[in-house]
Amino acid sequence: MENSRLIVSPSPHVRDEDTIHKIMFAVIIGLLPVLIAATYLFGFNAIRLVVLASIAAVVTEALCQKIRNQPITLWDGSALVTGVLIGLNVPPTLPSWMMILGSVVAITLGKHVFGGLGYNPFNPALVGRAFLVVSFTLPMTYWTTPFDAVTTATPLELGPQAVAYPDLFFGTIAGSLGETSAFAILIGGIYLFYRGVLDYRIPLGYLGTVLVLTTILGLDPLFHLLAGSLLFAAVYMASDMVTTPVTPVGRWAFGIGAGIILVVIRIWGSLPEGVTYSILLMNAATPLINRWTRPRIYGQGVSKNA
Amino acid sequence: MINNIREAFFRNLWTENQVVRQILGICSILAVTNLMVNTLVMGLGLMFVISLSSLTISALRNYIPHRVRMIVQTFIIASYVILVDIFLKANYPELSRALGPYIGLIITNCIIMGRAEAFAQKNTPFISMLDGLFAGLGYTIVLMMISFVRELLGFGSIFGVNVNFLQLDTWTIMVMPPAAFFIIGVMIWVATALSTPKQTSQPAVQALSRGQQALANQQVKAGN
Numbered sequence: 001m002e003n004s005r006l007i008v009s010p011s012p013h014v015r016d017e018d019t020i021h022k023i024m025f026a027v028i029i030g031l032l033p034v035l036i037a038a039t040y041l042f043g044f045n046a047i048r049l050v051v052l053a054s055i056a057a058v059v060t061e062a063l064c065q066k067i068r069n070q071p072i073t074l075w076d077g078s079a080l081v082t083g084v085l086i087g088l089n090v091p092p093t094l095p096s097w098m099m100i101l102g103s104v105v106a107i108t109l110g111k112h113v114f115g116g117l118g119y120n121p122f123n124p125a126l127v128g129r130a131f132l133v134v135s136f137t138l139p140m141t142y143w144t145t146p147f148d149a150v151t152t153a154t155p156l157e158l159g160p161q162a163v164a165y166p167d168l169f170f171g172t173i174a175g176s177l178g179e180t181s182a183f184a185i186l187i188g189g190i191y192l193f194y195r196g197v198l199d200y201r202i203p204l205g206y207l208g209t210v211l212v213l214t215t216i217l218g219l220d221p222l223f224h225l226l227a228g229s230l231l232f233a234a235v236y237m238a239s240d241m242v243t244t245p246v247t248p249v250g251r252w253a254f255g256i257g258a259g260i261i262l263v264v265i266r267i268w269g270s271l272p273e274g275v276t277y278s279i280l281l282m283n284a285a286t287p288l289i290n291r292w293t294r295p296r297i298y299g300q301g302v303s304k305n306a
Numbered sequence: 307m308i309n310n311i312r313e314a315f316f317r318n319l320w321t322e323n324q325v326v327r328q329i330l331g332i333c334s335i336l337a338v339t340n341l342m343v344n345t346l347v348m349g350l351g352l353m354f355v356i357s358l359s360s361l362t363i364s365a366l367r368n369y370i371p372h373r374v375r376m377i378v379q380t381f382i383i384a385s386y387v388i389l390v391d392i393f394l395k396a397n398y399p400e401l402s403r404a405l406g407p408y409i410g411l412i413i414t415n416c417i418i419m420g421r422a423e424a425f426a427q428k429n430t431p432f433i434s435m436l437d438g439l440f441a442g443l444g445y446t447i448v449l450m451m452i453s454f455v456r457e458l459l460g461f462g463s464i465f466g467v468n469v470n471f472l473q474l475d476t477w478t479i480m481v482m483p484p485a486a487f488f489i490i491g492v493m494i495w496v497a498t499a500l501s502t503p504k505q506t507s508q509p510a511v512q513a514l515s516r517g518q519q520a521l522a523n524q525q526v527k528a529g530n
Contacts, residue, residue: 067499098475109488113495135477 024077037184050087057083088178205255349446360438
């Protein structure tokens, strides 16, 4: 015990080339198509909100780590990802100071009060968004059309008769900056899957559950898949590594549970959209899912009758 | 005597502050801190009840049978709470309505019973009364700080006077009880950070001890 170099850590001893830095910058690249689509659709507002949110998130992260006497790890990119995500999750007309506030809340209340990256039970960007929605309901639900910025309602509020599928697919509809263009989200999602950052189980479980449930309930499943922020959240938020289960079975359970909650909120709830709360609620259930789906330890507990 | 008073003052206001140290009386904080006026009335009511009940309990401490002391304490506290309630209803009916059941619920505030059990039982009446007063003062100061933030951001006003000159949107979440949770959490964090001596970080030593810990755990599991 005297020589600290002889201490062997518990298994597994498998090494991996992945670092937080690599994963987070893969996510940033995966977000690029969405950023481009948002800028094309909503113009300067998209750049303004995303840049403000990112700067606020990174500065807050540095301040929190300084206050907590921790090494400052801005280069891992996790704060930047949170900032970009929350920036893409707000309506295009949101005032700048609200955007900054949401970003600060996401990093402090969503992440650092729990101990920083890896310890946060809830997705920080969604915590920030939930804070904004509760605090500033009107500005956070003030939707405008792309290009000409005319006040309108989101497709989820209008209903499936009012919008065409191509509009839903390419994103020429009202909504949060990043959520409208399914096309851009799919490109980003495929890239993330190809890089091995995105586990297919949660998005497929999430989207599949929504498809099946809306079909059973006699609604338009394709509409419910494309409208609102479901796709965006399934690819970029529900797949967050920190706040989701670690086991394969647990990830299916997470996706399916989030899908059920989403459909319940959308159809019977008083809110038009329930993506934020569906993922936050399943985040809360994640430790429990991890415990229930813990794999059997090799050589233990096979059968009591054996 | 002076030393005792000074000790009781600093103990109740800082080192053992009922709210940020002992985490007592949290339910009333969530309920009443959305407006500063309500909070001040609540704090004054609590200071009145806690100092007089501590005084009474301390004065009677040698006459109350030990076995039934808690029910007697509850009676004494309830009498003073009813006094406050009636006083408010008679003189400030609007405030009484705004605070609703929370004045009556002062009786359930753990701080009062805590002071009675932990201090008034064993000390002379005068210092017990001061101890109760300071405990209530510590509670009131923390509550006023919380309600200052909540009213300023939630309504854009201070003591009901509008200070929102820029016409900014107010934060609806600050009007709701969860906001008190966030603020009290941050205050506890700051208070703990201020009073904890700064640790010299020695990563190597920590890693070593963590390795030993893991090893010890494995040995325990293997032994089982």
